Amino acid sequence: MHIPDGLISPQTYLPALALAAPLWVVAARRLRARMGDELLPRLAVFTALAFLLSTLMLPLPGGTSGHLLGVSLLALVFGPWVAFLCYTLVLVLQAVVVGAGGITALPVNALTLGLVAAWVTWGGYRLLRGLGETLAVAAATWLGIMSAALVLALVLGLQPVIAQAADGTPLFFPFGVAVTLPALLVPHALIAAGEAALTVLVFRHARKRRWLEAMP
Amino acid sequence: MSESLYSLEQVTVRYPDGRTALDGVDLDIAAGERVVLLGANGCGKSTLLKLLDGLVLPTAGRLRFAGREVDAAALKARDFAAAFRRRVALMFQHPEAMLFNPTVAEEIGFGLRHLPAAEAQERVRHWAGFMRLDRHLEEHPSQLSGGEKQRLCLACLLAVEPEVLLLDEPTANLDPRTVGWLIDWLGERDITTVVATHHMALAPELGQRAVILSEEHRVAFDGPVGDALGDLPLLLANNLAHQHRHRHGEEEHVHVHGHPVWGAARD
Amino acid sequence: MKHRLALYAWLAAVVATTLVHQPAVLAAGLAAVVLASGAGRGRLLGRALRAVAPVLLLLSTGYLLLGWWTGELAWRFLLLLNLRVTLLALLTAWAVRDIDFDRALARWPAARRWLAIVRSQVTVFRRLATEYRAAVQSRSTLPPTLRQRYRAGAALGLAALDKAMYNSEALTQGMRSRGALDE
Numbered sequence A: 001m002h003i004p005d006g007l008i009s010p011q012t013y014l015p016a017l018a019l020a021a022p023l024w025v026v027a028a029r030r031l032r033a034r035m036g037d038e039l040l041p042r043l044a045v046f047t048a049l050a051f052l053l054s055t056l057m058l059p060l061p062g063g064t065s066g067h068l069l070g071v072s073l074l075a076l077v078f079g080p081w082v083a084f085l086c087y088t089l090v091l092v093l094q095a096v097v098v099g100a101g102g103i104t105a106l107p108v109n110a111l112t113l114g115l116v117a118a119w120v121t122w123g124g125y126r127l128l129r130g131l132g133e134t135l136a137v138a139a140a141t142w143l144g145i146m147s148a149a150l151v152l153a154l155v156l157g158l159q160p161v162i163a164q165a166a167d168g169t170p171l172f173f174p175f176g177v178a179v180t181l182p183a184l185l186v187p188h189a190l191i192a193a194g195e196a197a198l199t200v201l202v203f204r205h206a207r208k209r210r211w212l213e214a215m216p
Numbered sequence B: 001m002s003e004s005l006y007s008l009e010q011v012t013v014r015y016p017d018g019r020t021a022l023d024g025v026d027l028d029i030a031a032g033e034r035v036v037l038l039g040a041n042g043c044g045k046s047t048l049l050k051l052l053d054g055l056v057l058p059t060a061g062r063l064r065f066a067g068r069e070v071d072a073a074a075l076k077a078r079d080f081a082a083a084f085r086r087r088v089a090l091m092f093q094h095p096e097a098m099l100f101n102p103t104v105a106e107e108i109g110f111g112l113r114h115l116p117a118a119e120a121q122e123r124v125r126h127w128a129g130f131m132r133l134d135r136h137l138e139e140h141p142s143q144l145s146g147g148e149k150q151r152l153c154l155a156c157l158l159a160v161e162p163e164v165l166l167l168d169e170p171t172a173n174l175d176p177r178t179v180g181w182l183i184d185w186l187g188e189r190d191i192t193t194v195v196a197t198h199h200m201a202l203a204p205e206l207g208q209r210a211v212i213l214s215e216e217h218r219v220a221f222d223g224p225v226g227d228a229l230g231d232l233p234l235l236l237a238n239n240l241a242h243q244h245r246h247r248h249g250e251e252e253h254v255h256v257h258g259h260p261v262w263g264a265a266r267d
Numbered sequence C: 001m002k003h004r005l006a007l008y009a010w011l012a013a014v015v016a017t018t019l020v021h022q023p024a025v026l027a028a029g030l031a032a033v034v035l036a037s038g039a040g041r042g043r044l045l046g047r048a049l050r051a052v053a054p055v056l057l058l059l060s061t062g063y064l065l066l067g068w069w070t071g072e073l074a075w076r077f078l079l080l081l082n083l084r085v086t087l088l089a090l091l092t093a094w095a096v097r098d099i100d101f102d103r104a105l106a107r108w109p110a111a112r113r114w115l116a117i118v119r120s121q122v123t124v125f126r127r128l129a130t131e132y133r134a135a136v137q138s139r140s141t142l143p144p145t146l147r148q149r150y151r152a153g154a155a156l157g158l159a160a161l162d163k164a165m166y167n168s169e170a171l172t173q174g175m176r177s178r179g180a181l182d183e
Helices: A010-053 A071-078 A080-098 A106-131 A133-157 A177-209 B045-052 B072-076 B078-087 B104-112 B117-130 B146-159 B176-187 B200-206 B225-229 B232-237 C002-019 C023-036 C041-070 C075-098 C109-139 C146-177
Strands: A057-059 A065-067 B004-014 B020-030 B034-039 B060-065 B088-091 B164-168 B192-197 B209-213 B219-224 B242-248 B251-257
Touching: A010 A071, A010 A080, A010 A106, A010 C002, A010 C109, A010 C146, A057 A177, A057 C146, A065 A177, A071 A080, A071 A106, A071 A133, A071 A177, A071 C146, A080 A106, A080 C075, A080 C109, A106 A133, A133 A177, A177 C146, B004 B045, B020 B045, B020 B192, B020 B209, B020 B219, B034 B045, B034 B200, B045 B088, B045 B164, B045 B192, B072 B078, B078 B088, B088 B146, B104 B117, B104 B146, B117 B146, B146 B176, B176 B200, B192 B200, B200 B225, B209 B225, B219 B225, B219 B232, B225 B232, C002 C075, C023 C041, C023 C075, C041 C075, C109 C146
Parallel strands: B034 B192, B034 B209, B088 B164, B164 B192
Antiparallel strands: A057 A065, B004 B020, B004 B060, B209 B219, B242 B251
16 A cells, blocks of 8 residues: 655654654664574575565455555564564665655655554554453554555645645645545454454464574 | 594584584594585584684583684684684685675675785786686676676685685585585695585585584584494494385395495495 | 767656646647657556546545635646646656666666666565465465455565565675675
């Protein structure tokens, strides 16, 4: 669901970059403290993994399908900082190697799909764990994806207000929140449910592998 | 024989999940020795090679290399670590594990950064030619075929001119021509080699001394290759040969497979 | 050097495109890029258009409908939006085609190495995914149900996680063995 270039105004993406950059540094520092000189190879492999996960199709009822984000799964298995950093790197890769997605939109995409989705999933899981694992994973993943969609809808929906010409016409994304909220949240309620189902199925086995504990 | 290059005293390796990979292994390897490491899948061959390469450390017991104890502290010491990495080379089972540079030329040149640029370049060219990779020097290693990747790994390791070469199942991943070449090449040099394999037919070509690891992760045999290969009960006990029933018309035979002396079919 | 400058130029051009709000200037920019991108420009333009056409179609149609409904329609905006998004996509398609990112990153060895590893690992994961999908196809005597498709997806996801753990450990050891981590 990431935003392509040309829909987000500089008034939005520059502050987003100013917010995201220090968070990338924090994430990298924290992981470096945990993994030391092994950070580079591990991060590179996990980026490739995140890249693969983001190409998995989510079959949806009615013959349609969506793409898995995979960021919730990464957050649950490796923690939110790894998920945030890997997802950012996937976006970089998609922008400069594949040519999909956007480079100016990158900070916004990274903050919503990377940071918000990862932390909400991770935090949601910790909060809801008492309800049983399947429910906690499913609800946390669904909430993580929906929060990302919500922030994305708000960022897009505020564009006509943030960036408009002297005559009041929009300069970038044209629709307000009244349009973006239903347009993004309604279909994503279904996509997020698909993502939640797949995450539950994978995480059930992944947790038993005790990867997090085994990781340096 | 002079002082041992490697000396292992009662080395045990246990992984964090509780699995034991090596259990009380005693082993001395002299400089220039050629050791064939035999054992069934999962007996600890790869772990032993990684131990000899300083990638895995003993949970109990001692590991010495050239008289110096190899432990976490020694490998943290920059001078020892750098020298150790240059003297000992390990060929991994999967080539992807060893390739991390953007071009084939840089990949081979990676271990040569201590040399003057011209000399390093010359060696890169030499080894690329030797391994039939000269047409691919500017390509990304991931673009090579499986066989080319393995030859690239070999070029990377041999270009550094290591004193010790550890090979993990080379016959499983190298093409037969390269295996043949490697055996000849090693035969002309006095590099210390430890080769892990379960390809019994090649064992006599790969070394004079055989070390068999049992499925209990201990040393089950240490001696001349010929003696090991002649001892069918030993091979059967360590899951290195198998026998199965076989019908020819009305008659039933027992076949033994998995090694050159017995494998020819002993009915 | 050349590739690094091209990288900077691309980033500057992309930012500039989001700062300009005159359709005429953007149209001129689009024409300039089409001219400057040399042989194969048709394919390049096609690629850029294919990438953004769905989004542009959706947004333009939506905007037209909404404008028709409310009676406020700015053709100028419609032109601006389409030109800007197309120009940005074309700039990026051009960069992807002509900039060798490996050379552009020559000054940042860690980034180069990261990119090199990611590239080979992506190949490894792609192969895994192809194999899993082929296996599902080969074993399916009937079209798979939704539940089975989820199970197959989960099996691939889990295999990918397993492989990632294994590969990251193997690669770390491989790099350590070759002295790449003691620098």
